[in-house]
Amino acid sequence: MFPKINEVLYIQIASADEKEESKEYKSRIADVDDHSFLIEVPMQQGSSRLKRLFFGEELSISYITEDGVRHYFNTYVTGFEEDVVRLVRIRKPLPDDITKIQRRSFLRVHANLEMAIQGEDLTRAVGLTEDIGGGGLSIYSEPSFAIAEGQKLKCWLLIPYRNASIEHANFEAEVVRIKTLETGRLLCMLKFVQITDSERQKIIKFCFERQLDYRTK
Known part of the structure; x- marks a missing residue:
């Protein structure tokens, strides 16, 4: 089940720095197309600090469905859009790539x-x-x-x-x-x-x- 527009996403970012990789950020889906999700710039949990993302950066994402089950998928940044606010374009996973088990196997x-x-x-x-x-x-x-x-x-x-x-x-x-x-x-x-x-x-x-x-x- 794909996350929908306005769905909240919880994001961890691939990094050689273990401290940075352990941080969790929060975002929201602003738009969806056949190949991508457009999300708001992520904000660090527990603060108002925005996280700047870069093209190609690898992300581990989770979201909670209406039945209370947390789902996970890995993706990466494919571009940016300038709307009323800046949006980040990330690759939409294949249905089989979404799992109920966290897999931190980034594209490394x-x-x-x-x-x-x-x-x-x-x-x-x-x-x-x-x-x-x-x-x-x-x-x-x-x-x-x-x-x-x-x-x-x-x-x-x-x-x-x-x-x-x-x-x-x-x-x-x-x-x-x-x-x-x-x-x-x-x-x-x-x-x-x-x-x-x-x-x-x-x-x-x-x-x-x-x-x-x-x-x-």
Whole structure:
């Protein structure tokens, strides 16, 4: 059962930052078409703080039907509309994608992609991603590269597609968490802070292709 116009949605946002990912926001459906829901800009629960969403950002959404049952689906931001107020366009799920069980499997895929990074002190390094999604990624880094939580990095990502074509995505990311592995290497969780819609779309396209590969194996 799809949520209807004026239905209240409860939203969590995919983030490499566990604290941010645990926050819940509230919104309302303003309009519906064959492929999308148009929703109001989400507001954080318990406050009047609005949450700015970005193209490609992944969302876990729940709503409560008239019989009191909470339903869940995962989706992502596909655009924006300027009406009397600003509205966010999100992908309408398939009926089979709606479940009574919460599934926090965002569109984040495991992938070892080459990425060049430049620190704020202009030092450069090359690393491999561990996973990637529309909102951020994780990358392995050697201890010799000075990196710290909160640091901003300029990044150049190499993206191979199924048709053998290769794209490059450029963006700026912030280090939100660093984990030291048993090998001594660092696993750094990054969130995108400056990325164009076209660059983000390259990453989302790769993620969809990779998920399709998983399903056909």
